[in-house]
Amino acid sequence: METSSSAQCLIVSMDLHSNILTGHIPERIGEMQVLEKLDLSENLLTGKIPLSLANLNSISELYLDTNHLEGEIPFPSSFGQLSSLGFLRLDDNHLTGRIPASFGNMVSLQRVSLANNKFEGVIPSSLGNLSALKELYLSGNLLSGQIPESVGQLSQLIMFNVSHNQIQGPLPHELSSLENLQTLDLSFNHLNLISFPQWLAELPSLSRIYCARCGIQGEIPDFLQATPSPIQELDLSSNHLTGSLPAWLGRLTQLYKLNFSRNSLVSRIPVSVRNLQYLGVLDLHSNKLTGPINNVFQIGNAFSDGSLTYIDLSDNYFSTGIIQAGVGSQTGIQYLNLSHNFLGGRITTTIGRLKSLQTLDLSCNKLGFNLPEALANVSSLEKLKLQKNHFTGRIPVGFLKLKRLKELDLSDNLLAGEIPAGKPLTDFPQSSYSGNKGLCGKPLSPCKVRGLLLVEEPLKPC
Known part of the structure; x- marks a missing residue:
């Protein structure tokens, strides 16, 4: 990638994102003094x-994300730059x-994303100087130490993401000043x-709370039912x-x-969840x-618009329900x-x-x-896992319609x-059909034929 000295004075915006550019960013790019936007992402x-x-x-917009850049952040090296x-x-x-501690000198910053790199060390307290900052993404790094108290000075902050790091507690109470x-x-x-900090739930604008694997113990705190701003996303x-x-979940x-997966919750799903008209993602897997x-499937018939798309209730002790009735009305489910x-x-x-x-x-x-022939009508199906049950009879020929x-x-x-002959069924490995004593045909052993009659192997008692 090279810059042209004859054209650089005319370029105000350079947008080359989503190409196949290789090599290094040229050092001479700093000569483009009137450049206001650079996007090489x-x-x-x-x-x-x-x-x-x-x-x-x-420059007011600089996007270098989603490349293979390495080394340290070299700017700003002195006060007043950028x-x-x-x-x-x-x-x-x-x-x-x-x-860099000098990050705090770039006082016009409104949105910063340093996520998914290998940054280490503490979050510099100088970030508290960024009075215009609205979004800060630091997830997926190796950051350690505590969240600095100065973050509480970011009065305009609406998004703060430090997930997947090595940050230690306690949380500074100054975060309770983040009214936006x-x-x-x-x-x-x-x-x-x-314990879940009650002052955190009292933040006046907070509606999306993610505290997965934060060491929280005890029961789901009752004060979450009466937060100043209605909770839209909750991950514990x-x-x-x-x-x-x-019951107050309703x-x-x-x-x-709503994600309460991988905990030790012991109860039934309360009837009140039928009131959750906008629920799109429900993950309660790996509980008791x-x-x-x-x-889950009778939530006031609220899901006729397809809002419920993701349900994971696996690894629990549920005994009856959805398989017999109700599932057909939730037409928007994808997983x-x-x-x-x-x-x-x-x-x-x-x-x-x-x-x-x-799925x-x-x-x-x-x-x-x-196996229900009706499954053949689910043409969008990409993953079907029915192993280790007690299904009997033949594999429906209609399954050949599941082209995806x-x-x-x-x-x-x-x-x-006999396994119905044709794609996609014959393309799967033997392991997809193993453990069914009466099945035969590709990819398993051929069915035995006596004269012109197909003879299936008899089932052996369990």
């Missing part, structure tokens, strides 16, 4: 960030070193909060939560995403939840995982109404009877007969 650029970028006194820079993206590279904060992600650090997964799913009427799960439960009975034909379904995992349950199917597992059932 989503390319294959390598090497270090040129020091000369600090000379771009007019004083007009408002939007900076360096995420998804291989940058190393510390976040809407999204806070502290997940996957070394905070060891023990991978903690040490115990007790029940509270009062979070603006809730779109019991009883029927019909409530449904009920594996590793105790669900029994048959899958009814209403399953065929899930026209948007891409269906009902493995490791006690489901039986024939990329992963199939029907192993360890009681299926019999």
Whole structure:
């Protein structure tokens, strides 16, 4: 990549994102004094960030993200450099070193993303000088130490993401001054909060809370039912939560995403969840939840608009519910995982109404009877996992219509007969069908033929 000395004085905006540019960013790029926007993101650029970028006194937008850049951040090297820079993206590279303390001198910064690099050390307290800052993304690095108290001075901040680092607790109480904060992600650090901070839930604008694997213990705190701003997304997964799913969950009427997975919750799903009209993502997997799960699919018939798209209730102790009734009305579901439960009975034909379904995992349950022919109507299906159940009979010929199917597992059932010949069924490995004593045909052994009659191997008793 090279710059032209004859044209550089005329270029105010250079946008070359999403190409296949290779090589280094040229050092002479700093001579483009009138440049206000530079976007080289989503390319294959390598090497270090040129020091000369600090000379771009007019630049307000700098996007170098999603490349293969390495080394440290070289700017600003002195006070006053890049004083007009408002939007900076360096995420998804291989940058190393510390976040420079001089970052606090770029007082026009409004949005900064340094995520998914290899930055280490502490978050510099000088970031508290960035009075115009609205969004700060530091996730996916090796940052350590505590969140500096000065972050509480960022009165305009609406997004703060430090997830997937090595940040330690305690949280500074100064964060309670962030009156405009809407999204806070502290997940996957070394905070060891023990309890969920009540002052955090009292932030007047906070509606998206992510505190996965923060060491939180005890029951789901009751004060979350009456936050000043309605909760839209709540992730308390991978903690040490115990007790029940509270009935007041149904009062979070603006809730779109709820993730309590990987905890030790013991209860039924409360009837009140039927009030969650905007729920789109429900993840409760890997708990000790019991009883029927019909409530999930009877939420006031609120999902006729397809808002519920992702459901994971796997690795619990559910016994009855969705398989027998209700599932067909939730036509917007794209991901449904009920594996590793105790669900029994048959899958009814209403399953065929899930026209948007891409992943269906009902493995490791006690489901039986024939595989429903109606599954052939789910043309969007890409992953189907029904292994380790008690399904009997033949594989429906209609399954040949599942042209998008990329992963199939029907192993360890009681299926019999010849596997329907043709794509995609014959393209899957033997492991997709193993453990069914009566199955034959490609990719398994050929069915035995006596004269012109196909003879299936008899099922052996369990």
